[in-house]
Amino acid sequence: MTPAAAPPLTRQRVETAAARATGLWKVYGTGEAQVIALRGVDVELERGRFTAIMGPSGSGKSTLMHCLAGLDAVSRGQVHVGDTELTGLNDAGLTRLRREKIGFIFQQFNLLPTLTAEENILLPLAIAGRKPDQQWFRTVIDTVGLGDRLGHRPSQLSGGQQQRVACARALVSRPEVIFADEPTGNLDSRSGAEVLGFLRRSVTEYGQTIVMVTHDANAAAYADRVVFLADGQLVAELTQPTPESVLDTLKSLDRVAPAGAEH
């Protein structure tokens, strides 16, 4: 399937990162109960690329994503999404940022059960009070292959279809960056592959920036770049990954950091 119209790529400025963290620390609790989830992470996520964040359980990969997306407050360091610095924004500012610059795909509970698939997809635009670009909307719908399911409610859709609706929702507002948190974690491998394929195409064909947290090497292999976290630190990085190279890197990480602190 070819895109019906070329997406406006003018806003792509390769010289700035879509999101970036500098000296990022995240500490939970105090004293004895203190858990350090992130210890001075510096990472830059380039525009128009598909980045996967990997790492063993408790490595801090989800925390990193939450901090980058403005869902969690950082303890020290800075986070930028586009030109906006997140640290120091209040709830209203963060809400506006999420509304205008960020798209989300979660592992589950992605959709409102009361709304149809179409209404779910258009919800972020409705919340922001923006009119959908009809052409782009149709392009997105065609790409995810939901044309005949738009009037259905989430309970009438399969898990894979639900995640595709979630992808379409994230994409339809053309955000600066889409954060996907284990988007295929609850899906069988075929549905998972469909969703990942779709994410891949949206990067390749429409220049969308996507950051995905995953623990699945096969999923990570869809990305342009994989960054590896262990014990709250960035420990490795792969470009043009394959499932094999990802698995190899993970194995080497296990040797480096055998006792990954659980958070």
Next chain:
Amino acid sequence: MLRATVKSLLARKLRLVLSGLAVLLGVMFVSGSFVLTDALGRSFDNMFSSAMAETDVLVAADPAIDVSELEGEAVPGLLRSADRDTVAAVPGVAGVVGEVQADGARVIGADGKVVTSFGPPRFGANWTGETGGLELREGRGPSADDEIAINVTLAELSKLKVGDRVGVLTTKPKQMFTLVGVFGYEGGLPGRGPVHEVRFTEPVAQELMLGTPGAYTSLSVTAAPGTDPAALRDAIRGALGDGYQVQTGAEAAAAIADGFKEALSFFNNILLGFAGVALFVGTFLILNTFSIIVAQRTKELALSRALGASRRQVIGSVMVEALVIGLVAAVLGLAAGVGVGALLAEVAASFSSLVLAGIGLPLAAVISAFVVGIGVTMIAALLPAVRASRVPPVAALQEVATPDRPLTKLTVSGTVLGALGTGAIAYGLATDGDAVLWLLLGGVLAAFVGVALLSPALARPAVSVLGRLFSWSVPGKLGRLNSGRNPRRTAITAAALMVGVALITGVNTIITSADRSLRGDATDAFQADLIISGQGSPGMLPTFDEALLPKMRELAGVRSVAAEYNEQAVIDGEPRMATAVTDLPTVVQDFSLVAAAGVLSQPAPGEVVVGESYAADSGLAVGDTVTARLPRGEPTTFRIIGMYQATPFYGGFIFGPDIVPGMRTPAPSFAYVRLADGADAAAARKGLEALLVDSPEMLVEDTGQFLDRELGESAQLLLMIQVLLGLAILIAVLGVINTLALSVLERTRELGLLRAIGLSRAATMRMVTVEAVVITVFGALLGVAVGIGLGAAVVQGLADEGLKELAIPWSQVGVYLVLGALVGVLAAVLPATRAARINVLSAIAHD
């Protein structure tokens, strides 16, 4: 299983507190009313036994007119000096004090206005010295015929001082006295209860209060030392023969106190009625809470079933939860009830100069608290418990929630119950007898439950239509969709609100219809230009001097004046109001009365006319005779010369002035004035007012003013009912809060998602608020509809009694709907705040 139940109780504190609160409020009302009446009852006992402390035997005549408190005013009979001599001659009698006491001594205060009473009597009595606990506080007792003493209560209200010249209205027109003394009662009391008291010399009291020289209302007998009061009582009874009531002092005190307690128990029943409404609404709330709890615990219940718990154990676990809530609510409600009862008793006591006998805990309060608290909770929990037991073990393994069960069964049973209720109301209104009240009560209850059962089916369309109002914004649309998500939950929450709103709307519809009908009839029928009537106290029609009538007729511009007298009477053995008019043909014209049979000419002595429907009920026809007895007269026979079609103003017997001498107050209470063509109404009114200067209670008004004032009282009644029923609405609001709090809790993840994709806190709050408002407005709409229906049914049923016109109080219905919306906003505050504070991260985290 018990431990699991306790744990689940603790885990759901908020919703249990809220539903427990509903029970608590109901129990508080129930036990509070028992505590109140108990405390007041014992206080009355104390008061009257101290009043009778020096009386060994009390003698009274059989009542002239014996009616119960609710039928009208009983008229005591009179004792003569001869009776006093008979009693004094009985061996063992050390002394006899003749007592004169009657209601209706109206003192004109320092401001020139009659001191009004909100209900307690205004006694006029004879001065018997400082006996029976009476203590002079200032001055002395009256010794000359133009002297009076008054009690402290009256002195404070009237602002009169010893030495003042005071006008007093009695059964006779105004007379002037010198105030020579102010008295109170032992224990520093300003009066015996909240009564006003004027004490005259004995002959004056007899003349003014009883209209009969040498008459007494009671004889207080002291026994010679060593004489047993009971034996003396029997001796006096023997000496007097039939027609007397002879009691020992203790018996008399108990009898008087019982009379007061009867009135109290009536009050108590009203309070209990409102408690019943509160509990009925509370039942909805508890039912809803348990339904939600069961729905949320589906997995847990299924798991316990899979692990081998029996259905009985599942029911047991839910019922134990209900038992615990009921028990806690009953205990707390009882405590709160004692507090509220004590507070109300204090307030009542301070208003009525009563020495409170101390707050007790009557057994009735304790038993009713537990029976009601636990009973209501367990009954409400039964349905959800049974539903819980039907959760199949396999539900533990399934991801999907149980699909919406069809509403057919509910809708059918709701329709049937609603129809039964309506039928019962219709039948109840159409029949007479003791069953009427129960039929109506049962009918209303069944109608409410019926509508409540129907409401889930109504919820979906209603919510979607209502929600359109809010759908212009995203949060509004989401809120609307949320309220339509669980029609049962929305419906039952709304139904709880419905009950209170329906009752208020129903009462309002009835009162408005009555008002409108009366006003409509009156405007059509009233042909009098001016009406002279008195603004008195409850149960007391003020009168004016008969001698003024000729002077009124002579005023410039006055064409005719018809006077009307009213008095309690016994007619053919039944207590009735007897009306006498000076000029029936004028009254017939003034009130557009229509003859149904015979003639409506002025009744000559021994003649009477009667309302057609009353005559039909009693099987009377023109030419028949009836026997009437007035309080100060002998039984007399009257012949019916005519019948008229009943109006809301006249329906009974209308006599000529020949019965007036038998009245306690032989003076007119109304006069209808017609003016000559082209007469100056303002001047005529001034002239009439000038003539009535010694009757400050009498007002000269035109028809509109008269009706406004008369009907103004129903507005006060309406206000009071609204305030009391407000409690039911308060409980329903608790239900809305409860439902919303649970919904917010259930949708934590959804809320997190919405916040993640950019819904602001304010918008989140708006969303929850819209959900609340949709629910409450739906409830208010249901309530208004049901209330208008109930009101219309009652108005229809009372069409014979003069309620011809159904008037729906639209503007107030509008107010109720707006209030319904406001209540929704209010109820949403807490849940919405909670929703807005949800931590996005914890809401969407998956591990």
